[in-house]
Amino acid sequence: MALTDDDVRRVAELVRIRLDETEVKPLGEELSRIFSWIEALREVDVAGVAPMTSVVEMQLRERDDAVTDGNCPDRILGNAPAAEDGHFVVPRVIE
Amino acid sequence: MSSDLARLGVAEAADGLAAGDCSAVELVEACIAAQEAARDLNVVVADTAERARAAAVHADQRRRRNEARPLEGIPVAVKDIFCTEGVATTACSRILDGFVPEYESTVSARLWEAGAILVGKTNMDEFAMGSSNETSRCGPVRNPWSPVDGPSLVPGGSSGGSAAVVAASAVPAALGTDTGGSIRQPASFCGVVGLKPTYGRCSRWGIIAFASSLDQAGPLTRSVADAALILEHIAGFDPRDSTSADLAVPDLHAALQGNVKGLRVGVPSEYRLDSLPSSISDLWEQGIVWFRDAGAELREVSLPHTRYALPAYYIVAPAEASANLARYDGVRFGARSMGTDPDELYTRTRRDGFGEEVRRRIMIGGYVLSEGYYDAYYLRAQQVRTRIAEDFRQAFQDVDVLLTPTTPSSAFPEGDKTDDPLAMYVNDIFTVPASLAGLPAISVPAGLDEAGLPLGLQLVGRAFDEVTLLQAATILEDAAGTFRPPTVAA
Numbered sequence: 001m002a003l004t005d006d007d008v009r010r011v012a013e014l015v016r017i018r019l020d021e022t023e024v025k026p027l028g029e030e031l032s033r034i035f036s037w038i039e040a041l042r043e044v045d046v047a048g049v050a051p052m053t054s055v056v057e058m059q060l061r062e063r064d065d066a067v068t069d070g071n072c073p074d075r076i077l078g079n080a081p082a083a084e085d086g087h088f089v090v091p092r093v094i095e
Numbered sequence: 096m097s098s099d100l101a102r103l104g105v106a107e108a109a110d111g112l113a114a115g116d117c118s119a120v121e122l123v124e125a126c127i128a129a130q131e132a133a134r135d136l137n138v139v140v141a142d143t144a145e146r147a148r149a150a151a152v153h154a155d156q157r158r159r160r161n162e163a164r165p166l167e168g169i170p171v172a173v174k175d176i177f178c179t180e181g182v183a184t185t186a187c188s189r190i191l192d193g194f195v196p197e198y199e200s201t202v203s204a205r206l207w208e209a210g211a212i213l214v215g216k217t218n219m220d221e222f223a224m225g226s227s228n229e230t231s232r233c234g235p236v237r238n239p240w241s242p243v244d245g246p247s248l249v250p251g252g253s254s255g256g257s258a259a260v261v262a263a264s265a266v267p268a269a270l271g272t273d274t275g276g277s278i279r280q281p282a283s284f285c286g287v288v289g290l291k292p293t294y295g296r297c298s299r300w301g302i303i304a305f306a307s308s309l310d311q312a313g314p315l316t317r318s319v320a321d322a323a324l325i326l327e328h329i330a331g332f333d334p335r336d337s338t339s340a341d342l343a344v345p346d347l348h349a350a351l352q353g354n355v356k357g358l359r360v361g362v363p364s365e366y367r368l369d370s371l372p373s374s375i376s377d378l379w380e381q382g383i384v385w386f387r388d389a390g391a392e393l394r395e396v397s398l399p400h401t402r403y404a405l406p407a408y409y410i411v412a413p414a415e416a417s418a419n420l421a422r423y424d425g426v427r428f429g430a431r432s433m434g435t436d437p438d439e440l441y442t443r444t445r446r447d448g449f450g451e452e453v454r455r456r457i458m459i460g461g462y463v464l465s466e467g468y469y470d471a472y473y474l475r476a477q478q479v480r481t482r483i484a485e486d487f488r489q490a491f492q493d494v495d496v497l498l499t500p501t502t503p504s505s506a507f508p509e510g511d512k513t514d515d516p517l518a519m520y521v522n523d524i525f526t527v528p529a530s531l532a533g534l535p536a537i538s539v540p541a542g543l544d545e546a547g548l549p550l551g552l553q554l555v556g557r558a559f560d561e562v563t564l565l566q567a568a569t570i571l572e573d574a575a576g577t578f579r580p581p582t583v584a585a
Contacts, residue, residue, distance in 0.1 A: 051477030
């Protein structure tokens, strides 16, 4: 399984990681090597096998739809790289 | 005197404190001094000395008032992946530079509520992605077993700092996390005990997420009894973790006295790799003999899908990681690389903030989850995972625990495998299957190879049967003895 240069660019865009054009080819080769190793999974007969969705058998719990936390904007903003007047600061979104 | 105190185990230190042989202040000072003396190992990434000293004074006061709690005054080091309120927590990633949590992880909070004291946040592979501690932005950890004049050996990973600090006798116990072997593999490389509990046994709340269906917290200690003691205090239901198991925690420490006559120990034939060094296969045979001598019944079992575990893991774990790590966007916490629009802010921040291995795994995850590939990769991997879990279920109809090597090699030199991701991934070949099935597993130091480096044997138990697992582990420990690095043994 070989990844094309376009595959690499597309995935980098999907996961929002900036990639220099010079990195595309070596990264594609490396990922292709990993994926050809992963190809071994094709040998397994999985017909009718349910995909694992819960690691240990358990009933999913429900809880009341009630607010149990909050009213702490200072603590929430405390680790922000930039904050102002109770808001996160980001680059301009709308011209 | 003081360095002797740092060499005490958890139970010994608790007894010493209770008997008045030492104070919490003395014990904490001894561990701080031992960590300082072991500075060249690079195990500690956040200094907690002042807090620890204050907590020790408080612990001694409680004891004088007869209000001592079960772990009152016991120093514990904590992997830098657990959020610790008011103490910098970065998962050894540049992208969390400057992050100081406003909350405490459930597991660490339970330790402090039981009286334990935080002494050292420990070095780790970035976001727990690695098997050698070399992906840490805080630099590599030196394994205390490294030859004095030889090359630096890796401690394993990702909980490399936690394993090394315990092996160096600079703290009685440390917390780690295990996603595909990150407690057990470094425990084996450093000659200490490493326990990964059943998935759901310990809360994941407040632990920086890597792969949510695999991550599990557990102790690294110098004895099986100490691992049991720490697990007893960190385990238990937590409504804030949706996959936390609502089950009572057994009295693990007391259970160790139980009888193991008639214990059925399985030996999976698929783990007998041709490439296994003879020192490891010999040790495995020795382990079988030890169990037989202790009155256990040995049985060959088959886990037919073993060879597919690693490839399945390298789909499932990166897929979950790519989703979990989407939160690092340079807006709400951590480091930021500015851009002229939000998209540039995200892509620059994530490029600058994540190291090479983390970027690689996010790319793998993004690819297998992307349109047109989901069924071929992610869905198929989760089906294979079901097959692997069925293998174990089948085996556990005939046996009570499984005995395997923990790792396919002993500790290797720094830089040996950093250019070849696949060679690095193979380190977890014996630990990943139990992770995928959510089963409890423990690595117990069992011997030394021809180079004098420690090797562990792994035991895997039934889901939520940590009692039998720990009982079996004591048989190994009693037969093998304990191991200290030559530099620490003196």
